[in-house]
Amino acid sequence: MPPGRDWPSIAHTCMTIDHVYWLFAATLLATSVMVTTARNPIYSVLFLVLAFFQAAGILVLAGLDFFALVFLVVYVGAVAVLFLFVVMMLDIKASELAERRARYLPVAGLMAVLLLAETLLLVDMEGVALGGVPAGLAAADWTGAVEPLSTIQAMARVLYTVYVGPFLLAGMVLLLAMVATIALTSTRGVSVRRQSVALQNRRDWARTVARG
Amino acid sequence: MDFFALYSTALILFVIGLFGVFANRKNIITMLMSIELMLLAVNLALLLAGAFLDDMAGYVFALLVLTVAAAESSIGLALLVVYFRVRGGVAIDFITLLRGDPRAPHTAT
Numbered sequence: 408m409p410p411g412r413d414w415p416s417i418a419h420t421c422m423t424i425d426h427v428y429w430l431f432a433a434t435l436l437a438t439s440v441m442v443t444t445a446r447n448p449i450y451s452v453l454f455l456v457l458a459f460f461q462a463a464g465i466l467v468l469a470g471l472d473f474f475a476l477v478f479l480v481v482y483v484g485a486v487a488v489l490f491l492f493v494v495m496m497l498d499i500k501a502s503e504l505a506e507r508r509a510r511y512l513p514v515a516g517l518m519a520v521l522l523l524a525e526t527l528l529l530v531d532m533e534g535v536a537l538g539g540v541p542a543g544l545a546a547a548d549w550t551g552a553v554e555p556l557s558t559i560q561a562m563a564r565v566l567y568t569v570y571v572g573p574f575l576l577a578g579m580v581l582l583l584a585m586v587a588t589i590a591l592t593s594t595r596g597v598s599v600r601r602q603s604v605a606l607q608n609r610r611d612w613a614r615t616v617a618r619g
Numbered sequence: 620m621d622f623f624a625l626y627s628t629a630l631i632l633f634v635i636g637l638f639g640v641f642a643n644r645k646n647i648i649t650m651l652m653s654i655e656l657m658l659l660a661v662n663l664a665l666l667l668a669g670a671f672l673d674d675m676a677g678y679v680f681a682l683l684v685l686t687v688a689a690a691e692s693s694i695g696l697a698l699l700v701v702y703f704r705v706r707g708g709v710a711i712d713f714i715t716l717l718r719g720d721p722r723a724p725h726t727a728t
Contacts, residue, residue, distance in 0.1 A: 443639030515641030584690030
């Protein structure tokens with residue numbers, strides 16, 4: 408920029424935080440629609456990754472930085488990669504995917520519209536207090552009395568004290584998932600080569616091929 | 620930012636996931652991904668409500684839902700891999716073992 412010229416006014420050109428929110432939300436919904444309608448499951452997984460990133464962006468803007476990172480680590484790093492592995496492993500034939508999708512559209516649309524209408528009705532009836540703070544409640548100024556904590560500090564304070572039972576149960580769920588997955592997929596099949604320690608220890612050195 | 624706008628975003632995301640479960644009747648992997656979308660929507664709603672209401676319970680239960688989502692996807696995909704190994708295909712129309720349907724083409728002979 409040559410000297411003597413002003414910078415353009417930031418207030419008119421810059422996006423506000425609300426615009427960023429709307430950008431993340433709109434991209435989240437668009438990518439999730441693409442997840443459900445993409446022909447190729449690979450594209451579905453990649454759009455799923457993009458949707459998780461948008462959700463993490465929304466959480467960052469809401470001040471939940473720890474959960475945004477957890478979303479990225481767990482969802483993108485574990486779940487989406489797992490899906491990617493399975494999609495690439497399973498070798499789904501293209502003929503199975505070429506189907507008349509319109510057959511299911513009435514049922515799917517009916518379910519979607521019903522659930523949306525029910526939930527909106529419920530929110531409209533029950534969520535009155537969520538819409539705005541009543542006038543009497545917002546009068547007290549608590550900002551001086553509140554101890555500022557980061558999300559992870561606040562989580563740690565309640566996770567190991569109040570919610571220690573659910574926390575242990577979550578650990579058990581993860582352990583169960585790990586054991587179940589290993590037990591399901593490790594088969595003593597013909598195509599899996601395994602190491603037999605006893606057989607190796609019994610082996611005669613003189614009769615092996617590789618010597619010296 | 621209005622809380623209801625974000626909450627509606629999560630709600631619409633849930634409905635899209637439900638729609639995906641019903642609309643992808645042929646592709647079980649896309650159905651599982653739609654279930655992941657629904658879990659993501661529930662998580663998002665819990666977290667945003669927790670942030671809006673200053674309640675840690677929303678965060679804690681979002682963490683639990685995250686755990687269950689990871690366990691569900693891992694076990695579901697392991698089942699899918701085992702089924703593919705046994706039967707040679709995961710097309711939903713042919714998963715009719717309990718019906719005793721003799722027309723299943725994936726029967727490994």
